[in-house]
Amino acid sequence: xxxxxxxxxxxxxxxxFGLIAGTSILLLFLIFSLLFREGLGVFSNVGVTxxxxxxxxxxxxxxxxxxxxxxxxGSIIVTLGAGMLAIPxxxxxxxxxxxxxxxxxxxxxxxxxxxxAGIPSVVYGFLGLTVLAPVIKDLLNLPSALTAFTAALVLxxxxxxxxxxxxxxxxxxxxxxxxEASLALGATKxxxxxxxVLPSARSGLMAASMLGLGRAIGETMAVLMVAGNxxxxxHFIFDPVRTITASIAAEMGETVQGGLHYQAxxxxxxxxxxxxxxxxxxxxxxxxRTSSVKRGTSL
Amino acid sequence: xxxxxxxxKAGFGALAVLTFxxxxxxxxxxxxxxWQGWPALTWEFLTQPPRKFLTEGGIYPAIIGTLALTxxxxxxxxxxxxxxxxxxxxxxxxxxxxxxxxxxxxxxAGVPSVVYGLFGMGMxxxxxxxxxxxxxxxxxxxxxxxxIIISTAEEALLAVxxxxxYASLALGATKxxxxxxxxxxxxxxxxxTGTILGIGRAAGETAPIMFTAAVVYTPRLPDSxxxxxxxxxxxxxxxxxxxxxxxxxxxxxxxxxLLAIVGAMNLVAVVIRTRMRLKRLR
Numbered sequence: 001x002x003x004x005x006x007x008x009x010x011x012x013x014x015x016x017f018g019l020i021a022g023t024s025i026l027l028l029f030l031i032f033s034l035l036f037r038e039g040l041g042v043f044s045n046v047g048v049t050x051x052x053x054x055x056x057x058x059x060x061x062x063x064x065x066x067x068x069x070x071x072x073x074g075s076i077i078v079t080l081g082a083g084m085l086a087i088p089x090x091x092x093x094x095x096x097x098x099x100x101x102x103x104x105x106x107x108x109x110x111x112x113x114x115x116x117a118g119i120p121s122v123v124y125g126f127l128g129l130t131v132l133a134p135v136i137k138d139l140l141n142l143p144s145a146l147t148a149f150t151a152a153l154v155l156x157x158x159x160x161x162x163x164x165x166x167x168x169x170x171x172x173x174x175x176x177x178x179x180e181a182s183l184a185l186g187a188t189k190x191x192x193x194x195x196x197v198l199p200s201a202r203s204g205l206m207a208a209s210m211l212g213l214g215r216a217i218g219e220t221m222a223v224l225m226v227a228g229n230x231x232x233x234x235h236f237i238f239d240p241v242r243t244i245t246a247s248i249a250a251e252m253g254e255t256v257q258g259g260l261h262y263q264a265x266x267x268x269x270x271x272x273x274x275x276x277x278x279x280x281x282x283x284x285x286x287x288x289r290t291s292s293v294k295r296g297t298s299l
Numbered sequence: 300x301x302x303x304x305x306x307x308k309a310g311f312g313a314l315a316v317l318t319f320x321x322x323x324x325x326x327x328x329x330x331x332x333x334w335q336g337w338p339a340l341t342w343e344f345l346t347q348p349p350r351k352f353l354t355e356g357g358i359y360p361a362i363i364g365t366l367a368l369t370x371x372x373x374x375x376x377x378x379x380x381x382x383x384x385x386x387x388x389x390x391x392x393x394x395x396x397x398x399x400x401x402x403x404x405x406x407x408a409g410v411p412s413v414v415y416g417l418f419g420m421g422m423x424x425x426x427x428x429x430x431x432x433x434x435x436x437x438x439x440x441x442x443x444x445x446x447i448i449i450s451t452a453e454e455a456l457l458a459v460x461x462x463x464x465y466a467s468l469a470l471g472a473t474k475x476x477x478x479x480x481x482x483x484x485x486x487x488x489x490x491x492t493g494t495i496l497g498i499g500r501a502a503g504e505t506a507p508i509m510f511t512a513a514v515v516y517t518p519r520l521p522d523s524x525x526x527x528x529x530x531x532x533x534x535x536x537x538x539x540x541x542x543x544x545x546x547x548x549x550x551x552x553x554x555x556x557l558l559a560i561v562g563a564m565n566l567v568a569v570v571i572r573t574r575m576r577l578k579r580l581r
Contacts, residue, residue, distance in 0.1 A: 006473060013475045014390045020382035021391070024403040024449070027442055031410065031418045038421050089321045105544065109322070111569060116325065118496070118565045119558065120503025121412075122532045125556050126539050127328050157325055175392040190307035218411025219530075220506040225540060245413045245506070252417070252510050257425055269417045273410065280409040 015249050035273055039266030042066060058263040059251065066264045068271065070233045074148070074241035074257060075217055075275075077234060078227060081152025082159055082216040087209045089156070090163025094208075097164070098171035099193050108163075117161035125225035128154040133226060140238070146228035148241040154226050155216045163212040164224075170204020171197060203286050210283040218276055220245040244272045332554055339552025348518040353534075358553050363454040363520050364433075364528030365502055365560065368512065371437025372444055372501045377494055379441070380448030384490075387449075389458040389566050393563050408446035408574045412506045415443045419511040434524040436512025440501040448501065451493020455486040488575050492568045495536070499564035503557060515542070 033180065042051060046066045054067020097106050128150060136153075137145035174197050182192040198205070230239020248265050255262040347357035383400070391397040419439030423429045458481050467477040505513075512534035521528050535553045538545040 009474050012474055014386075017382055017386035017390055018396070020379060021386035021400050022396075023379055024383060024407060024445065025399050027445070028403040030422065031414070032409075033416070034418055034421045034426075038417075057392055075559045089317060092314050093318045093321060096311070096318045100311050100314065109318075112322070112326070115562065115565055115571065118499055118503075118561055120505070120532055122503065122505045122536050123332075123554050123558055126535055126550065127332060129539060130550070131328055131331060148436075149507070160321065160325075175467055188303050188307045191303070194310070214409055218409075218413070220413040221412065221536060225536070245411060248413050248417065249506050249509060252420070266417060269414050273414055276409050276411055277406065280406055284405065 017299035031080050032273070035266055035269045039263055039268075039270045041263035042260060042267040044265070045260060051264070052271070055233060057247075059264060060254070066260070066267075068229050068244070068264075068268060070228060071242055071244045071247050071268065072271065073233055074227070075243040075245070075272075077148050077152045077237070078155060078223060078241060078243055079213055079217040081148060081237065082155035083209065083213050085152065085156035086159045086163050086212050086216070090160050090208070090212065091205055093160075093164050094167035094171055095193060095198070098168050099189070099197065105220040106258035110168075113161045117165070120221075121158065121219055122225075124158050125222035128222060128226040142238060144228065144240070146226055146240055147232055147238045148227060149237045151223045151241065151243075152237075154222050155219055158219060158222060159212040160214045162215050162278055163208050167201075167205050167212055169207060170201040173204065174200045207283050210279055210286065214276055214279045214283070217279070218245065218272070220249050224249050244268050248272075262287055273286045329558075332551060332558065336546065336551035336553075336555030339548045340555065345473060345556070346550075349516065352544075353450055353516060353538055354544050354546070354549075358529075358531065358534060358556065360517060360520055361529040361531045361534040361553070362556065362560075364513070365531040365557075367433055367521055367528060368436050368440060368508065368530055369498055371433060372440040373494070373498055375438055375441025376444040376448050376497065376501075378401050380445050380494070380497075381452050381490060383445075383449045384452035384456055385478060385483075387453055389474070389482065404446050404449055408440075408450075410443075412443060412504055415439055416507040416510055418442075419507060424511055431510070431512055431514070431523065431527050432513055432525045433521050434526050436508045436528070436530075437524075439507045439511045440504060443504065443507055444497040444501045446551045447497035448494050452486075452490045452498070455489030455493065458489060459485045488571055492572045492575075493566050495568040495571075499568070502564065503532055503561045505536050508533060531560070 011262055044052070051066055051068055052072065053069050054065065055069050056065040056067045057070060058065040092108075101109065129146075132154065133145040133150055135145075136142070136150055161168070178196050179192055180199055182196045183189065187195070223243045224246040227243060227246060229242045229246060230240035231242050232239070234241045248268050252265055255265060344357040345362070348360050349358065350356035383404075385465050387397070387400065391400075414437065419435055419442075423435040423438055424431055429435050463481050463485065464477055467481045468474070472480070497498065508530055512528060513530040514527045515529075515533070515537045517527060517529055519526075531553065535550065535557060539550045
């Protein structure tokens with residue numbers, strides 16, 4: 001009798017934890033459905049194509065326009081720019097740390113990278129605004145340094161820790177035997193690194209790059225502060241841009257609940273959610289193809 | 300052969316230079332922040348509310364607001380995060396439910412912070428009618444932190460050797476007794492490390508609290524969880540972009556205090572982890 005009671009008790013505990021674990025599913029579902037519920041109005045009023053491909057965003061004018069293309073392009077340019085800087089730099093640093101650097105340097109570097117990853121984005125934005133932008137302005141002789149380029153640079157610095165630490169894990173996961181076999185055949189360490197280690201870690205490095213891009217496209221405060229926020233389609237890397245995230249953050253405070261502008265910002269949220277969802281999906285496909293890296297959500 | 304060696308030297312040398320070039324300017328800029336912000340850190344700055352449209356006085360309400368939000372975030376994220384990790388590691392079978400949980404966690408981790416802000420506003424402020432408040436800010440930040448805490452707690456539980464579990468079960472303990480008295484105590488330091496790292500991330504977030512909890516100015520400290528609060532990250536954003544005539548050294552001071560709070564949390568986590576690693580080596 002007593003055993004049966006304690007069996008029920010144990011079962012109850014299992015279901016209790018199952019319930020707690022289920023909240024993640026519920027939360028994802030709630031986020032998804034709330035964004036769509038609040039944003040649906042703009043898609044039906046303005047039309048999906050007009051919203052995504054429209055080039056004018058005049059939310060508070062007499063005849064408002066809700067064309068999100070300048071922001072979508074702004075987000076893509078800034079993210080790709082950041083990726084072009086952070087991915088090669090991040091992988092090089094990871095290779096240096098994993099293959100060349102002495103143990104002590106490696107340990108210190110890892111701690112520093114972790115601390116850099118912990119710096120709030122608003123602090124990066126502030127430093128970009130007050131320190132980096134004036135320097136870039138003088139150096140390149142620009143009228144204003146609050147441009148796509150500066151935003152990309154700040155985002156690159158911010159995504160560097162993600163790229164470095166996941167790349168390093170990927171390089172670490174390459175079995176020692178591969179390296180030893182190559183060295184034993186007379187290859188130099190450099191040849192081993194380039195021709196054996198890097199190709200073996202390829203999918204992990206790709207995943208690191210994708211996660212870096214994912215971090216960059218969702219970043220809000222830093223780009224809001226340094227990208228210049230002009231609602232135009234940029235023609236040039238030194239034009240000011242406005243990203244999807246920056247528009248949501250900058251304009252949400254002025255909207256009326258349920259109004260078209262409010263709905264349009266949730267519509268932007270849907271677009272952003274979809275983009276990051278796709279990036280995640282791709283990363284996940286890369287991860288499932290390889291078991292060389294464990295997926296970390298901590299960076 | 301000579302050529303080969305030269306190539307190797309050049310290659311690795313280039314990597315070392317690149318690493319140096321990427322890391323040093325970033326550290327220099329942070330050093331500059333400390334150097335510029337340090338003079339602003341007076342007793343008045345840390346313990347007085349702002350005056351004259353934020354151009355004078357201190358940042359005390361913002362510090363308290365951020366600490367209050369942090370405590371709230373812990374209360375939301377820690378039970379949910381650790382509970383989920385316990386389920387995944389100790390109880391979950393290989394089934395659709397488990398797979399769905401994992402997919403959900405991965406996707407939650409990828410959701411941009413500003414989208415969490417939209418969700419917090421739409422869900423808690425407007426749909427549930429809680430208003431902009433400390434409680435809503437803590438809920439929003441708690442949900443944002445959840446994936447980090449789950450994944451680190453999961454790793455911590457997985458690191459507990461199965462032999463501990465078998466030994467406890469063989470002595471006649473039930474599953475729950477084993478989890479509570481054997482597994483959790485062993486995993487606790489690692490769980491705490493992950494939790495602190497996650498909470499440190501949340502403490503510095505701006506976008507999720509902009510429309511859910513934070514205000515540019517209030518001289519009052521929060522009386523209840525339904526009050527709006529000032530918060531350091533939002534304060535820093537406001538005084539460096541929206542509020543006119545704020546002297547740069549006050550902005551640097553606020554940035555330094557924010558950095559110090561977040562940095563202190565990270566440091567505590569790193570120290571706990573290092574001590575654990577050393578203990579294991581011994």
